[in-house]
Amino acid sequence: MSSSDSQKFRALQTDQEQDVDLKPLPASDSEWRARLTPAEFDVLRRAGTERPFTGKFVDTDDEGIYRCAACGNQLFESDAKFHSGCGWPSFTTALPGATIEIEDYSHGMFRTEVRCARCQSHLGHIFNDGPREAGGMRYCMNSVALDFEKPKR
Secondary structure (H helix, E strand, C coil): CCHHHHHHHHHHHHCHHHCCCCCCCCCCHHHHHHHCCHHHHHHHHHCCCCCCCCCCCCCCCCCCEEEECCCCCEEEEHHHEECCCCCCCEECCCCCCCEEEEEECHHHCCEEEEEECCCCCEEEEEECCCCHHHCCCEEEECHHHEEEECCCC
16 A cells, blocks of 8 residues: 555544545444344344354455444554464554454453444454564454455545
């Protein structure tokens, strides 16, 4: 991604009122169900997980920005994406203020859940086994929780 494209995406992140790709936030589960596919609803609103190696963004290397599939919030730049081999799209870092982290004790283990900071939708989990040279974190995200936008030329 060129530096001007990167700056454009970051500028949109910091001024949500100007980001025309943001979606209005539903007020109820029934409104979320009407907007999302069943698979999206399961992952985004019920903290489900898609099967490994089945997501559309596992092997994507295109330049652009990853957004929350529920609300359109910008989450990750493509230059933060790497191939971890885990079966889900992995990123070394999120855009500043784009995500929140929540302690997750489900399934008999401790993990850190990652949610969209704008709509609180579940995106995946973060682990400390990412590339050391990039900070050591691995944001392990569900493809169904993401939309992808190529830079506008």
